[in-house]
Amino acid sequence: MLKNFKVDPTRHQLYVDVEFYQMNLASVVEIARISEPGAFLQDGIFLPSWSKFAAQPVKGKGFFTNMLQAVLEGKGGDDSLNVDYQTGRKSKEGTKVAMMFLPGSTTNDNLLEIKTIAEQALRGFRIVLVSGAESMTNATAEQAVKEEIEKAEKNNQHVLILSAGMAQRSFSIPQITELYLAYDTGESGSTIQKISRTLTPHKVGKIGRVISLSFDPNRDDKLDTMIIETARNYKNNHNIKDLKQALRDVLKTVDIFKCLPEGSVKIEIDEYLENTLARNSIDRVIGKVAPYRELTRDAIVALSAGNIDVWRSERQKAAARGKTHINVVKKSKGKDRTDASDQELAKAKEMIVTIAQNIDIIRFYGGSSIEEAFQLMDEDGENIQTDVTRQFGVNYNLIKELVLTNFINRDLLELKFS
Amino acid sequence: MVCETGAQLTIVASYVLTSFASFKKDLTSFEQFRNLLLVEAGDTGWEEKVNESINNRQQVVVFLSMCAGGRRQDKIDTLFSVPVNKLIIIDEADFGVHQVKQSQPLIEARKEDDVVILMTGTNGDKAASIWPVDHYLSVTYPELLIEKHKDRLES
Numbered sequence: 001m002l003k004n005f006k007v008d009p010t011r012h013q014l015y016v017d018v019e020f021y022q023m024n025l026a027s028v029v030e031i032a033r034i035s036e037p038g039a040f041l042q043d044g045i046f047l048p049s050w051s052k053f054a055a056q057p058v059k060g061k062g063f064f065t066n067m068l069q070a071v072l073e074g075k076g077g078d079d080s081l082n083v084d085y086q087t088g089r090k091s092k093e094g095t096k097v098a099m100m101f102l103p104g105s106t107t108n109d110n111l112l113e114i115k116t117i118a119e120q121a122l123r124g125f126r127i128v129l130v131s132g133a134e135s136m137t138n139a140t141a142e143q144a145v146k147e148e149i150e151k152a153e154k155n156n157q158h159v160l161i162l163s164a165g166m167a168q169r170s171f172s173i174p175q176i177t178e179l180y181l182a183y184d185t186g187e188s189g190s191t192i193q194k195i196s197r198t199l200t201p202h203k204v205g206k207i208g209r210v211i212s213l214s215f216d217p218n219r220d221d222k223l224d225t226m227i228i229e230t231a232r233n234y235k236n237n238h239n240i241k242d243l244k245q246a247l248r249d250v251l252k253t254v255d256i257f258k259c260l261p262e263g264s265v266k267i268e269i270d271e272y273l274e275n276t277l278a279r280n281s282i283d284r285v286i287g288k289v290a291p292y293r294e295l296t297r298d299a300i301v302a303l304s305a306g307n308i309d310v311w312r313s314e315r316q317k318a319a320a321r322g323k324t325h326i327n328v329v330k331k332s333k334g335k336d337r338t339d340a341s342d343q344e345l346a347k348a349k350e351m352i353v354t355i356a357q358n359i360d361i362i363r364f365y366g367g368s369s370i371e372e373a374f375q376l377m378d379e380d381g382e383n384i385q386t387d388v389t390r391q392f393g394v395n396y397n398l399i400k401e402l403v404l405t406n407f408i409n410r411d412l413l414e415l416k417f418s
Numbered sequence: 419m420v421c422e423t424g425a426q427l428t429i430v431a432s433y434v435l436t437s438f439a440s441f442k443k444d445l446t447s448f449e450q451f452r453n454l455l456l457v458e459a460g461d462t463g464w465e466e467k468v469n470e471s472i473n474n475r476q477q478v479v480v481f482l483s484m485c486a487g488g489r490r491q492d493k494i495d496t497l498f499s500v501p502v503n504k505l506i507i508i509d510e511a512d513f514g515v516h517q518v519k520q521s522q523p524l525i526e527a528r529k530e531d532d533v534v535i536l537m538t539g540t541n542g543d544k545a546a547s548i549w550p551v552d553h554y555l556s557v558t559y560p561e562l563l564i565e566k567h568k569d570r571l572e573s
Contacts (some may be wrong), residue, residue: 003422004450005450012566013566015563018559020562084530134465137435138435139435139436169437169513170434170436170440175431188540189541190540192540193539193540196539196559199559229558230559230560239497249571250564251568252571253564253567253571289543293546339496350559
């Protein structure tokens with residue numbers, strides 16, 4: 001197909017390998033619970049989170065100091081937090097350049113506080129804050145950080161770059177080999193952008209290590225969307241029979257580790273699936289990938305409100321045009337975008353996630369597939385259908401349409417029952 | 419794409435201005451791009467450089483900021499009045515430029531034979547929400563690693 005270029009497969013070797021680590025902060029949180037009981041208090045309950053730390057960093061100073069020293073200097077006696085031990089990094093590798101993303105809500109004043117705490121905690125590190133608080137902009141950040149790294153190398157210092165969001169795009173520092181996610185949750189696209197800061201090619205054999213600093217690893221879903229979407233792409237592009245097999249292949253080339261006192265352990269497919277199911281990640285991806293933008297505003301509103309009448313009317317219009325599936329309300333060229341507001345789209349997405357989360361109510365009604373389950377419900381009549389409508393808060397027929405027409409992605413739905 | 423399509427005028431538009439540096443780096447690092455003239459819309463004499471290049475049948479790549487202001491509309495009017503088919507590359511298309519106010523001027527200026535490529539590392543659906551899209555190609559980073567480590571799939 002290309003006239004002037006040929007694909008050079010040897011260049012694939014330039015892609016930076018990536019390893020993901022889920023780090024459980026339980027031990028430093030426990031210290032904080034005893035020594036600073038007020039640090040993460042909400043309505044009288046001790047509930048640690050990154051957003052609470054970001055809102056009052058001075059209050060959580062002890063926690064943050066302990067965390068940084070445990071992770072980056074191996075202090076405190078918890079080997080599960082010692083990043084060099086977990087990743088197998090050796091001191092001969094020289095200057096370490098790490099980047100840590102804090103919650104996007106962190107104010108400039110608080111970022112300056114956090115920078116000071118980090119400087120006091122990590123004597124061997126040069127702390128570089130990428131923020132408007134340091135009169136930096138996205139346009140100047142890359143050059144400024146390069147200069148700081150040069151200074152650190154001259155002084156035999158490691159580098160820790162702190163950011164609350166600046167420099168998450170088009171910020172290419174090849175030396176970054178560790179990327180810390182120090183926020184609770186976030187939009188998956190934003191997380192992918194942040195992760196990518198450690199994927200700029202550098203020396204041959206570079207591994208970008210992404211460490212999710214988590215208060216509850218069982219609920220930490222930061223990586224799930226990327227992994228599941230990769231499996232979907234890979235399945236579709238390589239004619240792989242089922243999504244679970246595609247996911248298995250993805251996890252053969254992208255390593256995810258849990259950090260334990262005896263060292264890091266790779267998470268295998270079955271455990272990963274179990275975890276993603278437990279934290280409803282597959283449902284959230286189902287909500288994300290549904291083709292809402294192909295619907296008219298009325299259809300979106302109907303979806304968010306569960307109003308089957310409007311939905312049916314759109315389908316009838318579509319049928320009149322000779323179309324057979326549900327998402328045929330795409331507008332003419334140049335306008336193929338729903339006029340629904342972001343709020344209405346968000347509500348529609350919520351509804352799809354809710355349906356996916358509760359689909360077992362239908363799937364386990366009977367039969368060996370979801371089609372058979374719906375068929376049995378159709379045959380059993382109004383009572384069960386009314387019951388489903390009441391339980392979901394969404395009309396039974398609408399749910400059926402959404403599932404059987406693949407508006408709710410069937411591959412992902414099947415993954416829940418594989 | 420610039421070389422493959424032979425587009426005389428390529429417009430690289432973005433709301434994230436640091437992305438231009440990456441384009442410039444790649445376009446100046448490889449021999450295959452030696453004949454391309456790179457111009458920043460807004461630099462002194464940029465319009466003359468573009469016109470001269472077109473007249474000399476030299477391929478030109480123009481970097482266009484999609485941030486509002488800075489005579490953005492004038493620049494768009496100038497570029498799209500050049501009577502050649504254009505290749506328009508919108509980088510970081512899910513950020514800023516996915517908003518109607520930022521995209522509409524380009525959508526309105528684009529002629530039927532101009533080719534538009536929306537590029538983004540994330541949120542492709544958001545990026546594509548405003549434009550009529552003929553083809554959608556999605557590759558995630560881990561898929562590149564699968565290509566790199568195909569041998570592992572056999573185990």
